[in-house]
Amino acid sequence: MLKQVLLGIFDAMVILTIGFIGALFFLFTTVPSGDLKANWSPAQTTTLYDKTGQHILYEMHGEENRKVVPHEGISDNLRKVTVAAEDDAFYSHNGFDVKSIFRALKVNLQNDHISQGGSTITQQLARNVYLTREKTIKRKVKELLIAIKIERSNSKQDILDYYLNTVPYGANAYGAEKAAQIYFGKSAGELALDEAALLAALPKAPTYYSPYGSHRSELLLRQQAVIQRAADLGLITKEEALEAKKENTLAKVQDFKSKIEAPHFVFYVMEELEQRYGRDVLDAAGFDVITTLDYDLQKLGERIIEDGVNNNVKKYGGSNAALVAVDPKTGSILAMVGSKDYFATDIDGQVNVTTSLRQPGSSIKPIIYATAFEKGLQPETRITDARTNFGPDGSGRDYIPRNYSGTFRGNVSMRQALAMSLNIPAVKTLNYVGIDNAINMAERLGIDTFTQRQRYGLSLAIGGAEVTLLKETGAYAVFANDGVRQTTTSINKVINSDGTIDYANDPANGKRVIDAEVARKVSSILSDNDARTPVFGPRSPVFIEGRKVAAKTGTTQEFRDAWTVGFVPSLAVGVWTGNNNNAPMKGGADGVFVAAPIWHSFMVKALESVPEESFIAYTPVAKEAVKNIDKGSDKDVLEASLPSGVKHKKNIINDKRPKGWSKKEWDAYKKSIGL
Structure with a gap:
C-alpha cells in the first residue's frame, strides 16, 4: 500500500515537473529574442x-x-x-x-x-x-x-x-x-x-x-x-x-x-x-x-512670498516662507510655494517647507476646540483664563503655561478664548477633552503626524507637536467645507498616450469626518473679528475689508516659526515663515506680523474675482442649556477636570486700552462682552 502511494506521488511529481518545464520551454520559445x-x-x-x-x-x-x-x-x-x-x-x-x-x-x-x-x-x-x-x-x-x-x-x-x-x-x-x-555639464566618459x-x-x-x-x-x-x-x-x-x-x-x-x-x-x-x-x-x-495647479494663483503666491520674505528678512531675520492653497470642496492643491526660491542653496530652497514638519504654535488650537464642541461644549461656554498649574509635565517640573501677553483675562467664553488665542483656556480645554481624543480629531481632519501619542503632553494645545503646512491647511479646509474632508491631491487626470483616461480624481469621494455644527462653530469663531480685536486690533492682517474670512495665527518659542492659516468656503490658504535651519527670528516676529501679511496679500488678490461667500451659521443652544453645561453661568465647566488641589490665583483681567482705541470704543467693547 505504501509503495503504491509513493509511486503515485512520484508519478505526480514527474508530471508536474514535465509540465512546468514544458511551460517554461513554451514561454522561452515565444518571448522575443535577445537581440x-x-x-x-x-x-x-x-x-x-x-x-x-x-x-x-x-x-x-x-x-x-x-x-x-x-x-x-x-x-x-x-x-x-x-x-x-x-x-x-x-x-x-x-x-x-x-x-x-x-x-x-x-x-x-x-x-x-x-x-x-x-x-x-x-x-x-x-x-x-x-x-x-x-x-x-x-x-x-x-x-x-x-x-x-x-x-x-x-x-x-x-x-x-x-x-x-x-x-x-x-x-x-x-x-x-x-x-x-x-x-555635471560633462559627458558620461x-x-x-x-x-x-x-x-x-x-x-x-x-x-x-x-x-x-x-x-x-x-x-x-x-x-x-x-x-x-x-x-x-x-x-x-x-x-x-x-x-x-x-x-x-x-x-x-x-x-x-x-x-x-x-x-x-x-x-x-x-x-x-x-x-x-x-x-x-x-x-x-x-x-x-493634468494637475490641480491654478497657474495664476501659483504665480501670485510666488510673487507674494518673495516680497514677503524680502520684507521679513530685513525686519525680523526670517529668510524663508512657504504658502499652500487648497480647494476645500475638491481637495485640489491650487498653489504650492515651498520656499522663496527653489534654486537658492543658501536657504535650502529645494526643501519643500509645505511638506516639512514644523511646530504650528497656536494655529493648532481650532482642532482642540473642535474636539470640545464635539463633546457638547459651546462657543458660549465660560472658561477662566488665569494662572494655572497643571501639575507635573513628565520632566519633573510643573506645567504652568503663560499667555503670550503675560497677562490674564479672567472669565471668558470659548469664543473669546480661541479668537484671542489665549493659551491657558486652550490647555484647559485639551486637559478636559483628553489628548487621545484631540489626536483622533486631528487624524480625522487629515493630520497624521502625531504618531507617538505617549510623547505628547498638554503643550500639544499650543503647538507642542509637529505638523506640515499642507496637512494643517487641509484640516482647516474641512472646517471650510462644513465638516466634509476631501483628501488633498495634486492630480486631476492622467491621460494615456492613446488619449484614453487612465485616472481621474473624483471629488464625490469626500467623507464627512465631523458634524457640520462643529465645523460651523469653529468657522464662526475664526471669522469673528470683534472677538479677536482685544488682542489683534480691529484691522489686523487677518481682517479683510468687506469680506468674511476665517483665520488663525501661530508663533513658536523663540520665534522659530510663524504661521497663518485661514479660509473662506471656496479657498483655504496656509502660510509659514521662518528659517529652514531653525534659527530663531528676531523678537516680535509673531505670526500676525510676519505670516499674516503674506496671507492677507494673497487672499485679497486671489478673491478679487470670487463672489463674497458667507459661512453657514451654527444653531446656538438655549442660554439655559449653556448654564446647565457650565453648572452656572460664570462657572468654569473645565474646572473639575484639573488635577486635584489645583487652585487658580485671583483672576486678572487686562484692562489696559489697546493702542489705537479711543476710551469710548474700549468701554463699549468691554460692556459688549461683559468685562
Missing part, C-alpha cells in the same frame, strides 16, 4: 500640465532627452559603481541572481503583494526594452527568460552599455550621457568617481533622490553607500573610495536648466504619481498629466 539592437525602442515623454492643460509645468522626456553613446563614451567609474549599486553579481550570473530572487520573494510574501523584484541589470534591461511595467508573476517569468536570451546573445560589456543608455536618472535624463550633461556614484545612486528612485528635490541628504547617504560597496567588492581601491567620499559632489551639480514651473509642486506631483504607478511606468508611459 538588443533590433528590439530597443525609446520611452515616450510624460508631460505635466496645470489644471487647464494650457501651461506645461514639466516634461519627463523619453527619446528627446536621451543621447546614446558607445562603450568608449562611458566612464569606467560609472560602470563600476553601477554594478555595485544595482547588481553586484552581474559578472557571474547568467541573467538572474537566485539569491536576489529568493530575497525579493520573501519580502513579497511578507507584504502580500509584489513590492520587490530582485531584478539583475540584465532583467532590468529586459523589462525596459521588451516588456510592460505591470507587476505580475507572468511578467517576471518572461523578464527572467528574456534576460537569459540577452545573456546568450550579448556580451556583458554590451549588456551594461545598453543598460547605461536606457536607465532613467531623473530630471528628464534617460541614459548616462544626458544625466552627466544635465547634472568624463565622470569622476564621486560624480559617477551620485548618478549610480539615482535609478533606484530618481524622484526621491533627485539632487534638485527635498531629499538631498538621503541622496548623499546612498552615494556614500554605493562608493563603499564598490570598494568592498574590489571594484575600486579603498584609497579611491576615501578620496571620492571627501568630495562635495552636490556643489558640482549644475542649476536645473530644463523648463520647470512650480518646481516644489512638480516634484510633489511626481512622488504622488510614483506611488500610484511606480517609477518604471512613469519613465516610459507617455502620460499627459
Whole structure:
C-alpha cells in the first residue's frame, strides 16, 4: 500500500515537473529574442500640465532627452559603481541572481503583494526594452527568460552599455550621457568617481533622490553607500573610495536648466504619481498629466512670498516662507510655494517647507476646540483664563503655561478664548477633552503626524507637536467645507498616450469626518473679528475689508516659526515663515506680523474675482442649556477636570486700552462682552 502511494506521488511529481518545464520551454520559445539592437525602442515623454492643460509645468522626456553613446563614451567609474549599486553579481550570473530572487520573494510574501523584484541589470534591461511595467508573476517569468536570451546573445560589456543608455536618472535624463550633461555639464566618459556614484545612486528612485528635490541628504547617504560597496567588492581601491567620499559632489551639480514651473509642486506631483504607478511606468508611459495647479494663483503666491520674505528678512531675520492653497470642496492643491526660491542653496530652497514638519504654535488650537464642541461644549461656554498649574509635565517640573501677553483675562467664553488665542483656556480645554481624543480629531481632519501619542503632553494645545503646512491647511479646509474632508491631491487626470483616461480624481469621494455644527462653530469663531480685536486690533492682517474670512495665527518659542492659516468656503490658504535651519527670528516676529501679511496679500488678490461667500451659521443652544453645561453661568465647566488641589490665583483681567482705541470704543467693547 505504501509503495503504491509513493509511486503515485512520484508519478505526480514527474508530471508536474514535465509540465512546468514544458511551460517554461513554451514561454522561452515565444518571448522575443535577445537581440538588443533590433528590439530597443525609446520611452515616450510624460508631460505635466496645470489644471487647464494650457501651461506645461514639466516634461519627463523619453527619446528627446536621451543621447546614446558607445562603450568608449562611458566612464569606467560609472560602470563600476553601477554594478555595485544595482547588481553586484552581474559578472557571474547568467541573467538572474537566485539569491536576489529568493530575497525579493520573501519580502513579497511578507507584504502580500509584489513590492520587490530582485531584478539583475540584465532583467532590468529586459523589462525596459521588451516588456510592460505591470507587476505580475507572468511578467517576471518572461523578464527572467528574456534576460537569459540577452545573456546568450550579448556580451556583458554590451549588456551594461545598453543598460547605461536606457536607465532613467531623473530630471528628464534617460541614459548616462544626458544625466552627466544635465547634472555635471560633462559627458558620461568624463565622470569622476564621486560624480559617477551620485548618478549610480539615482535609478533606484530618481524622484526621491533627485539632487534638485527635498531629499538631498538621503541622496548623499546612498552615494556614500554605493562608493563603499564598490570598494568592498574590489571594484575600486579603498584609497579611491576615501578620496571620492571627501568630495562635495552636490556643489558640482549644475542649476536645473530644463523648463520647470512650480518646481516644489512638480516634484510633489511626481512622488504622488510614483506611488500610484511606480517609477518604471512613469519613465516610459507617455502620460499627459493634468494637475490641480491654478497657474495664476501659483504665480501670485510666488510673487507674494518673495516680497514677503524680502520684507521679513530685513525686519525680523526670517529668510524663508512657504504658502499652500487648497480647494476645500475638491481637495485640489491650487498653489504650492515651498520656499522663496527653489534654486537658492543658501536657504535650502529645494526643501519643500509645505511638506516639512514644523511646530504650528497656536494655529493648532481650532482642532482642540473642535474636539470640545464635539463633546457638547459651546462657543458660549465660560472658561477662566488665569494662572494655572497643571501639575507635573513628565520632566519633573510643573506645567504652568503663560499667555503670550503675560497677562490674564479672567472669565471668558470659548469664543473669546480661541479668537484671542489665549493659551491657558486652550490647555484647559485639551486637559478636559483628553489628548487621545484631540489626536483622533486631528487624524480625522487629515493630520497624521502625531504618531507617538505617549510623547505628547498638554503643550500639544499650543503647538507642542509637529505638523506640515499642507496637512494643517487641509484640516482647516474641512472646517471650510462644513465638516466634509476631501483628501488633498495634486492630480486631476492622467491621460494615456492613446488619449484614453487612465485616472481621474473624483471629488464625490469626500467623507464627512465631523458634524457640520462643529465645523460651523469653529468657522464662526475664526471669522469673528470683534472677538479677536482685544488682542489683534480691529484691522489686523487677518481682517479683510468687506469680506468674511476665517483665520488663525501661530508663533513658536523663540520665534522659530510663524504661521497663518485661514479660509473662506471656496479657498483655504496656509502660510509659514521662518528659517529652514531653525534659527530663531528676531523678537516680535509673531505670526500676525510676519505670516499674516503674506496671507492677507494673497487672499485679497486671489478673491478679487470670487463672489463674497458667507459661512453657514451654527444653531446656538438655549442660554439655559449653556448654564446647565457650565453648572452656572460664570462657572468654569473645565474646572473639575484639573488635577486635584489645583487652585487658580485671583483672576486678572487686562484692562489696559489697546493702542489705537479711543476710551469710548474700549468701554463699549468691554460692556459688549461683559468685562
